[in-house]
Amino acid sequence: MLSATPKYSLRDYQIEWIEEIFASWAKGTRCVLAQLPCGAGKTICFAHICNKFFHQSQKVLVIAHRMELITQAATKLEKIVGVPVGIIKAGIKPFPDRPIQVASIQTLIRRKQLPENIGLVIFDEAHHVTASSYRQLIAHYGDSLILGVTATPRRIDGQGFAELFHKLIIGVSTDKLIREGYLSKFRLFATEKTISTYGVAKNDRDFNSRDLALAVTTQVGISEVVQNYLQYAAKQRTIIYAASVQHSKDIAQAFREQNIPAEHLDGDTPINERFEILARFASGKTQVLTNYEILTEGYDCEHIDCVYCLRPTESLTLWLQMVGRGLRTSESKSVATIIDITDNWKKHGLPDDNYQWSLEAIPPATRHIGLRKCEFCSHIFRPLEHELKVIEAEIDENGYIIRHHRAICPSCGSVVTFSTKERDGATHGRVRVRFAVGRITELVEINLQSTSSIINQVYRFIKTQPSILTPEKIYSAIFKEFIEIIDNFTLGDWRRIVKLVEPTNTISTKIAWELYQEGKVRHQNRLAALAAVEKRQLLELEKLKNRKQKPEQVVGTKADVATLPAVGNPDLHRKYASAWKLFLSRCHHSTADFLHQNAGLFSVQDSADYCNVSIALRNVPELKTQRIHLKEAELSAALTEVFGKKTFLMFRLSS
Incomplete structure (x- = not known):
């Protein structure tokens, strides 16, 4: 049973974490590495573990590598266990008889005489434990139980922990901790x-x-x-x-x-x-x-x-x-x-991403010589031969030539600038930093919120896709299905979509950002294509108006043209004439009059579950003031009633 002071009582996820640690020791696993996110209370948890060892008359040694960690651990231990704690640190008076010691790794490793009869050794911020000094201590305390605690069990140099720890315990996710407050x-x-x-x-x-x-x-x-x-x-x-x-x-x-x-x-x-x-x-x-x-x-x-x-x-x-x-x-x-x-x-990624932790080493990244990364869409590409042409050059303080180049990203079409440096044995092929004064633009808030209606639609759509499809093909299908409203997808929407499609992917935010940008580009390309189609239709309609025909040949044609709105797609208006008339009847009379004279259906995407309607507006002088009264939510509700299913509305200006 774990005791606790009222101020430091344990939460359910902390109790489960501690119990899993003790269960691992009980099964004979001596060295345990336990992960718990930043802010989840690792210090309080291992203080409660120390408390149990103390009440079993076993000594505990806690090891940290910074003064803040040492004093923080000592303070929490004294409050939870209720006894003074010794500190082993240069410049601080030692109390070697105290059953719980908190030590600086730098001081401890230099001591010839180490604390004896230790039942438990705890390594705070244990992602540092692969250093030789920590290895020496683990070897020295061969009969003690070992616990490493960290929020991030990973090292940038790729070294794993499998040689030192035999069990990795993963705690509650940051995402869940945020959702639960x-x-x-x-x-x-x-x-x-x-x-x-x-x-x-x-x-x-x-x-x-x-x-x-x-x-x-x-x-x-x-x-x-x-x-x-x-x-x-x-x-x-x-x-x-x-x-x-x-x-x-x-x-x-x-x-x-x-x-x-x-x-x-x-x-x-x-x-x-x-x-x-x-x-x-x-x-x-x-x-x-x-x-x-x-x-x-x-x-x-x-x-x-x-x-x-x-x-x-x-x-x-x-x-x-x-x-x-x-x-x-x-x-x-x-x-x-x-x-x-x-x-x-x-x-x-962001703190609430789904990170996959492991004791195993991470294979070193492969170097891609000559590849460049687009700073706008993160696409990796190799510049074409003509793009290696020097557009500008300068000499650095050491006399080496820095050549500046310009390439076009094949993914988003953005201009990407990069530099190459004169190769010389003294530099070992290293390119020095390029000065880029005043590079950063104004900050903007990245929308991390998600829309339930969009996520629900995408979720139902994903469920209809064959399970054999790769994530790339599913994303492509999503772009195609939701192209009408893809511009409304936030980064928060895409992050949730990636988690639906690839629940174990560890770089969900990176993928979501790329999909978010691709969605914007696809939507803009579609609007450009639709504008071109509309322009061609208008030209054909103009030709029809101006064509000199015999009276008997235009009977009915003039009438048909006259009844069609001045903008939009004539074929769609013929197909949805009754729906358009019913829609206008549901609008306020002033709104209906304005739409009747200056608007028309541009596109209608009718699926089993919902409908996307795009309405073209003529760019007239009163448009700016009239748009204030065009409440899209109310008009969407009217269209939903007309079509009998959830309908999304989008306005666009006619060219």
Whole structure:
């Protein structure tokens, strides 16, 4: 039975997580790695596990790699277990007789004499455990039970955990925690043109820090950072993730110049000063906290309203750790704000995506020499030979020639610029960062909401498709079936659709973004094609009017033409004449008069479950004022009554 103080009582999903850990140990699995999302209460959970060991008179050693994690764990342990906890850290007085010790990995590994008779060793933020220092400790405590806890059991270098842990326990999903109110909902603000990392060198972990800082600071002005905050997150308590130490300091200074209380943290900030800064931020005295590689793991503050990311990263772990800081709930926060001017959210997804974790190693990515990525639609392509022509060149500070090129994306038709560098043995084939000052455009909110009616229609349609179809063919069928309303699909709709089609896909947001953009392009192409058809029909109708025929040959023709609306598709109006007349009778008389004189059916897509109706409007002087009275919801309801099924209405201007 797990005991709990009233303030730190366990939730159902936490109890299940803990029970599964103990069940694994009971079955003889000594080394267990357990995953639980950011903000789900990992520290509280392992404190309760420690409490059970303590009451069984067994000693516990908790190991962390940062001071914030050490003090946070010690505080929670003392409150839940109810006894003083020893801390093994340089500069802190030790209490070796205390049954629960929280240790710094850096200090512990240098000690010749390690704590003895340990029943349980816990590794906080256990995705670091593949480092040799952690391996040594696991080997040393060969008779102890081992527990690793982390929100993100993955390393960017691809190393797995199978050699160290024998069981991976996956906790509740972030998506479920948000739906049940344990974590905060969030809004996303991003840009069309994100920070380009082309030419930024990489090591086995992430981007080279020096090159990355150069790429970010030359593309995003500090004043833009402040302006975006004032426009989209004003007065919100915000953590900013910068690209370098100096970048972080400069941003904090810029905020202070605007009379916004801001402070900076990095790895060299003295411990006492660091605690004071964090305390001021938690109390609200500091409104903006900028940092470089500090507040990415384990920082527990429920009052973070906004996460502002200025740091591109190749690490899924780092990205989820950063955005996870803002998902804790509080009484003063109804929804969290995420501002990302990088492509992290497109590349790695959003916190509520369906991530698949494993103990196994991730195979290294294959290098695609010569391939380019379109920054607009993310399509990967190889430039044609003529597109490698140099359009501009410059010499860098080391005397090497940087050549700039321009290619056309074969997917979306956008112009893609890229650079190649003069090859030289001294550079080892590396392309240096290209300066792209003023690259970032204005932020926009990415619509992550979904429409139940659209999702229900798509779900029913997917159910009618053969199970043997690939996801690509199902998406193609969706485009074809819903082309009339595909422009209304939000990114939130597409994210849910991807989860319906590919429930185990780990990059659902990336796929959804590509489908969202493709839907926009297809819809625009269709409108252009329909406009061309309408223009041709109008020309044919004009020819019919102007054709000189004998009176007996035009009897009836003139009458037919006269009764048809001036715009739209004449054939459709002949087919749906009674429906159009009934529709007008359901409208307010002023609306009916306007539509009778200036509108006509442009297209009707009639399926078994619903109907899509497109009405063309003549561009007349009174259109601007009249459109105010054309309430599409009421007109859609009238059409639904006429056709006897759910009908969606769309207006378009006639050419």
